Amino acid sequence: MTVPLELPKAIDLSHHLNSIARNRFASPLKDILNYMAQPGMISLAGGLPHPSLFPFAEANVSVYPANADLKHGVVPSVDEQLTLTIPKTAPVKGALDLNSVQQYGHSLGLPELRAWLHQFTRDVFSPAYSNFEILLHEGNTAAWAKVCRLLLDAGDYILLEEFSFPSSFGPWVPEGCKGVPVKMDAHGLRADDLERVLSEWETTHPGERRPRVLYTIPQGQNPAGLSMPGDRMRDVYEVCRKYDIIIVDDGPYSCLTFREFEITPEPVVPVAETGEQFRKTLATSFLKYDYEGRVIRLDSFSKTLAPGSRLGYFVANPIFIERLLRATEVESQTPSGWSMAIVSQLLHTWGQDGYLQWLSNLRDSYELRRNIMCAALAKRFVALPADKYASAVPGCEGVALYPRGTDPATIKPDQAPVASFVPPAGGMFLWIKFYLSGAPRFRELQTAQHEDPENAFMGEMWKALADNLVLLTPGSYYVVPASSGKATTSQRGAEPAVGHFRFAFSYNDRVEMEEGIRRVEEVASKLWGY
Amino acid sequence: MTVPLELPKAIDLSHHLNSIARNRFASPLKDILNYMAQPGMISLAGGLPHPSLFPFAEANVSVYPANADLKHGVVPSVDEQLTLTIPKTAPVKGALDLNSVQQYGHSLGLPELRAWLHQFTRDVFSPAYSNFEILLHEGNTAAWAKVCRLLLDAGDYILLEEFSFPSSFGPWVPEGCKGVPVKMDAHGLRADDLERVLSEWETTHPGERRPRVLYTIPQGQNPAGLSMPGDRMRDVYEVCRKYDIIIVDDGPYSCLTFREFEITPEPVVPVAETGEQFRKTLATSFLKYDYEGRVIRLDSFSKTLAPGSRLGYFVANPIFIERLLRATEVESQTPSGWSMAIVSQLLHTWGQDGYLQWLSNLRDSYELRRNIMCAALAKRFVALPADKYASAVPGCEGVALYPRGTDPATIKPDQAPVASFVPPAGGMFLWIKFYLSGAPRFRELQTAQHEDPENAFMGEMWKALADNLVLLTPGSYYVVPASSGKATTSQRGAEPAVGHFRFAFSYNDRVEMEEGIRRVEEVASKLWGY
Missing domain, CATH: 3.90.1150 (Aspartate Aminotransferase, domain 1)
Structure with missing residues (x-):
């Protein structure tokens, strides 16, 4: 899928950063990295343990084929399974190896995985601005906590769906922040109620700072199971633009959006689609309507592969990604190398079409359960x-x-x-x-x-x-x-x-x-x- | 190794918690867990994805034997290697399986690994109080950031070795906290200088809150390579006790403590020891002198196995562990299931004696490099x-x-x-x-x-x-x-x-x-x- 060249770049939204985010600094050690590439250089500067002393010699992970249809409980046989192999050292330059993925790595995350996800995001979620970036994280729980520390000040108000995921309250309630519930209807968060809340703010909350962050689960909302259609997301986006609100799009269920429901005495078995059909009908995310870079999307493999990998990724504008990266360097470094390597190999082995087929079939499984x-x-x-x-x-x-x-x-x-x-x-x-x-x-x-x-x-x-x-x-x-x-x-x-x-x-x-x-x-x- | 029954319990140090740590609350969803065990109960309450829909069928990781001597660059042959196997479902109840470790898990971390580490901590580091607890974390970088959010308030002063690891400044400098350098000599942080800093505080910093946290790398200090002997740690501990300071013992190098050095024209090759000899001479940590529970030890597998696992563990008193757990639930959930499962199987396969032998040989490798x-x-x-x-x-x-x-x-x-x-x-x-x-x-x-x-x-x-x-x-x-x-x-x-x-x-x-x-x-x- 080609991207029109005329997509705009993100606007400067740096005034949303809180003072902690502004005060973060790059590790001085990173300056030395620029010199390391010089031919013949001997660096005694780093502090890396030697990979020959890592006890891991090879990893082999058997995985299902991308087209496995699991909705009737029939699991692929061993013959149908694929094996991901990660050797201790790379057989060819650039191939994934344990020595690298078990070493300290750049806090942006495994480059091969980031590149794959950048292409996937462009092709499947189609952000409406050109210079979005990807930063890996340790799952959406960690990601949302990082975003709170990026944007919120103590005592701030946060906009949320009137019923929302209680763990998402965890990072900001102890900081003395307060939620502002926005009403939902059958299509999710109501743009008109968001407009009402914000337009009446000075009257309803005299002297209080207006909310600057909307936390939303636009697809498969937890707990309400609602998904926002495209025009609803566009309307919400425009209200947020009017009032200069950052939209945090928590998207673990974006690829689990179901087709229409009919009341039937026997459960309807969903009809399988190809990955390409699936991609075309995917409910997508706020990114599709984001021509300014005011959406921070939290994506995760917890619902599409498995939660235990504790792996996901931010999609956001370069200014926010850079500040999140500075925080990541001193708060978590990188997600697990095991998780990054296994998920990266799986996605590269399946390919984008394969992953879309997997998501389509997975969606069918949950749709059948619904x-x-x-x-x-x-x-x-x-x-x-x-x-x-x-x-x-x-x-x-x-x-x-x-x-x-x-x-x-x-x-x-x-x-x-x-x-x-x-x-x-x-x-x-x-x-x-x-x-x-x-x-x-x-x-x-x-x-x-x-x-x-x-x-x-x-x-x-x-x-x-x-x-x-x-x-x-x-x-x-x-x-x-x-x-x-x-x-x-x-x-x-x-x-x-x-x-x-x-x-x-x-x-x-x-x-x-x-x-x-x-x-x-x-x-x-x-x-x-x- | 038996523990004397007369070890005291940790004293109540909850006055050190900052307001954010105090304000954290347990997820209400966890209340329901108590009901789940009831026979015949059908729970539609959880939000777990179904493990049959995880694409991971089996993992096999080849590892070195515990007694591998890697200091001369001879790597164990494939025949000598061991294979850790994690099947999709457990062959016997209680065995490790991918369905469990890839699922959402308790934020304390994988129980088998915690139990192993509790025993290891008791036998090897011998805390001087009885009711220490273990909480897994994502490496000492993440752990220290969590401790800062547990104890520090904006503007606080923190005691540190006069030269310290710059990434450790990352979490608190942006919060407006300030470091207080304590001088070192050949045996590391000086207890007398710590006493001087604290006894003169009201004169040197009139009207400013006295520091309440000491961050130290007592063994193999970064950057100075110093290790504190036991009596130095005891002296520092007593000063901290006198001034009610919490000691954060950052211990990635605790098991890489070397024997005496002699100036020689050719590098001396260290003489191998058994795991038991190694255990007896290990420089240990502040835990050994901690009869009040005022040490928060940050331990990590980054230097002993590999950094890419992003896995380590806190050892601390029950009050601090409980508050760190509340933070973990909403900030990271758990370390990677891949990392926890692979490291747990490795340690269980090697056993404690095997791991001590590994550490002893690893120490020899780095000692030879020194x-x-x-x-x-x-x-x-x-x-x-x-x-x-x-x-x-x-x-x-x-x-x-x-x-x-x-x-x-x-x-x-x-x-x-x-x-x-x-x-x-x-x-x-x-x-x-x-x-x-x-x-x-x-x-x-x-x-x-x-x-x-x-x-x-x-x-x-x-x-x-x-x-x-x-x-x-x-x-x-x-x-x-x-x-x-x-x-x-x-x-x-x-x-x-x-x-x-x-x-x-x-x-x-x-x-x-x-x-x-x-x-x-x-x-x-x-x-x-x-």
Whole structure:
């Protein structure tokens, strides 16, 4: 894929760097590197251990072929597997060897892997500016912590989806930063709500510094399973541009974006695509709309290969990459040489087409899992399109779940279902909203003027589910910490009389998912009294 | 080795935690873990990708036998090599498998490896308190950055050896912290100077918070190659106890501590020892004297196996480990699963005795390299014991280097040699002090009242060396940044009319080292005019 020559360069966004990032300096030792290349030079300056004293003689890793179709549990035979070999010393100059990858290396990361990823990013994510750069990191958790230390000052406000991944709060809450939740709809983060938050900022937060960072998981959002279509990302980008916001695009699920969902009694088995078909339909990332270099994309192999490699990469403008590199030099040096070498060899062996085929098939596997879980819900509840049956229930989108045995013809448009969900458009999670006013116990808590009846009821429901041997993640875990104290549902201005659970469809097999959903429905039937 | 039952427990040192460390919270998702063990439970709560979708089928790593003697460049044949195999799924329950090590894991790190290291630490480093704990990390660079975020506040002062590893300044200089240099002698950091700095603090730094952290590389110090004997460590520990200082013991070279050095024309080849002999003579670490739990030891496999694994471990009291764990959960999760699995299998395969034998032989290899470099100096200069020939030259210790051809009988005790060095007692570096008053150009700079003649001369000498095709690391790189601006030699109160270069003996072969030293002496002879 050729890139039009007229792509602009990134603009200067260095005013976003915090004082720590500005104060970082290059190691003076690196200055000497320039002299090392001189012919005949003997350097006694470095401090490298001698590779002949590394005890590792050769590594061989057997891997699946790129076109392995794993969705039915049939694993490739040993004959079909490929072997990645990393010898102690390179047989030809430039080939990967253990002596190099086990040595101290440049903090940008293994050059062969960076080059591969640069091409992949250009071909698949197509940033709208020309001079983006790649820096390897140790997974998106480490990457986000590095970005916090790049951009945030103590006490800053950060924009996030109204429900977000709790570990992402970890780096900034202890620094005294505060989250600003932005509402979502079925297409993810709402550009209009982002505009509202920012345009009203001086009124709602007089004297407080306006947020300068948006943290978002645009595809397969955790916990909500939502994916932002292209025009939504473009609209969000333009709001961010207007208010000079840096977008941190956390993208572990970008390549796990699913096709449309239909309510069916039996799970639909996804139709395989070629890697090229997959590439064309990929939901992509904010990079595609980023003509100024204001997106810092965090990409990772945790969901596409395996989390244990602790390996991923930043895509960002050269100024941010340079400052992240300075931090990397003194905070982590490089990701593991084992991880970089094995992943690099795997990607070079598969090739870009092969990796796209792998991603396409992987997506199918998770899409099938989504379909299994959704079909299990449709089997236990009466599942109907919300826009048709619950059109007058505020905020009810996607699929509405009514008590088993409900005759659709009897449903009134303003009658709250037991629950509803937007079918996951990517990722690993189903986010189910329960409508609590149908549950006698919830009404009891309301009548008793409990200070947070939603939270109390959902806590009781979580316990009832655990007692019925099914574990879900409480929606409260994903509430953005907007202030130092705990806020009640009404204090947060959150939607009243609803509560959420996150259901993961990534790990369990079909039998477990179906039995788990059966147990959930069993508890719901008791609590909703049907 | 049995541990006496009467070892005390760590005292409560939680008042040293900074506000960020105190504010860290456990991920709420972890609460659910307690419920997962219940029989029959179906958990849809986790967010794990499915391991059947990891493309890694098996890893085989060929390694050297533990008793490989590599100092003469003879590498073990393929027949002698061992193979570490990590299958996709464990053949027996509890065995290491790729599905587990490539999955998200507990942030403490791989349990088998932690257990091995706990036993190793107990048997080899023998902490003087009972309840020390182990937390894996991504190498000592990452570990020190984590400790800075655990203990330091912006603007704090940190105690360090007067010359220290420049990358260790990286995490705290941008935070506005300042270093406090503590003088060294031939046995490393001086306890009496530490006592002086701390006892005079209120006078020398009125109104400023006293330092609470000592960062030290007690064995094979970088750059000075010094190792602290046991009684020196005990004395330093007691001063730290008196002033309530936390000792950060950066220990990558702890197992590379050498035997006594003798000046010989030919390099002495070290005599091999058994692992058990090695263990008994090991210089150990501050842990051995730590009966309160005020030492945070940073250990690493970078120098003992290979740097590319980016793997090491903290040894510290339970309160610090718990807070470091909270940080690890949101800043890095775990080290690479590849690194943890391969190193763990290697250590379990070798066993403790085997690893000690490996370390002993490795130490011999680096000790031989030290001897080669020192013999090369003795060949090019006239090398004589400083205590005998330069007894009246202030600060001249170890080996004094005089111009070639010098007749020892003519040397006066107050006559400065060209250079001197304390023979490295461990690690990878030789730290050579040059006596500049013998160099005409230096006297010229002094006469011209240059603001920093030492620094100017050493810069010119570095350039002359580079022009003569030998690279050394300038001593100025290792000067502790004690204030925000650049200070001259006299402003720093540093020893006048001397300058240092660091010579690494870890990487080059004998021919290169000897030729490099020849080139150094050639430049010295010109600059000193002999």
